[in-house]
Amino acid sequence: MSTDLGPWEPMSVEEVAGLFDRLTTPWWIAGGYAIELFVGRTFRSHGDIDVLLLRRDQAKVHEVLRGWDIHAADPPGTLRLWLAGETLPESVHDIWCREHPDGPWRVQVMLDVADGEEWVSRRDPRIRRPIASLGLRSADGTPFLVPEVQLFYKARGARPKDETDRAAALPALDPEARRWLDDALALTAPDHPWRAGLV
Template sequence: MNWEWEPASLSEVAGLFSRVRVPWWIAGGYAIELAVGRAFREHADVDVLLLRRDQRAIQEALPSWEWWAADPPGTLRPWARGEVLGDHIDDVWCRPSASAPWRIQLMLDNADGGAWVSRRNPAVRREIASLGRISAEGVPYLAPEVQLFAKAHATRPKDEEDFEAALPVLDAAQRRWLAEALEATYGPHPWLGRL
């Protein structure tokens, strides 16, 4: 298995997903950079979030690509055309061909009607319409407070760097939402005292 990554650019992702008629958002570190308005660190991959119920849009957006499901996490297997991935599969790696490096990592999150539902804590919800923002270039990205909540599970140095960079751009409502989500999910969390 080739584990090499050559992340697609944000403009390439936007072009590939321009035909998708369901919500999608740039996620991960790039979402934080879009919120902050500047690049501040290197990225090993590019993440795109879709709702689990819209998972087939991946295959429609990338019809000639290979899609590999992380099943269980840490193990990749081919994702067959038309197969519905179960709730235990949250990530799909995509590349143009078997000899190409991986270009896009798709992340699947849950929804209930018009609400996004956190995988980490089903009590943490948010209206899908308020889940993301649009960059100046027209690229949808995950709201920084939602992305930071996802990163708070088991923070790594890059997650701490993302938190530091995003903190100044979070308004009072975003800080409150993040603090409430962190407390409801993790109880005491190191970021709470800084929000």
């Protein structure tokens, strides 16, 4: 994938896990790959790969990707170099990373809020859940974001790829996950068409 901000050659899930597995703080594969890890199969192409970290652990990006060219999306749509030691403002949610300045982008890190042991949605602080319940693990142990939270984020844009991800994940969602997603959408987008398939 190529953007106005340069080309993407995303790392594989295995490559990302090889880097981030050294962390002792929580991290999760997110985005479309999280949905594929949940359903256990590949069903579409991906232009990038996303990793979710808690905002309080943002400095870990520089530890894991020491020596990389790391940029903050500040404001969205504009990238600026992010140096180790700088605390990103709350307006920055995305970090683009590549091995060197002339190379393609390889991984995107997203930051989410935590309040003690609770994850708090950056879109609506009423949407919360225990951090310990935010992830699952694939057969090889790779942590990934639970599908109901990932679909909650995807529901906002509902792009064609998000619709594809929803269609793949929905049959495998258990009643508790369906209920959580429906409750979250009821608070934030009560007329969202995805709710019809959850109840």
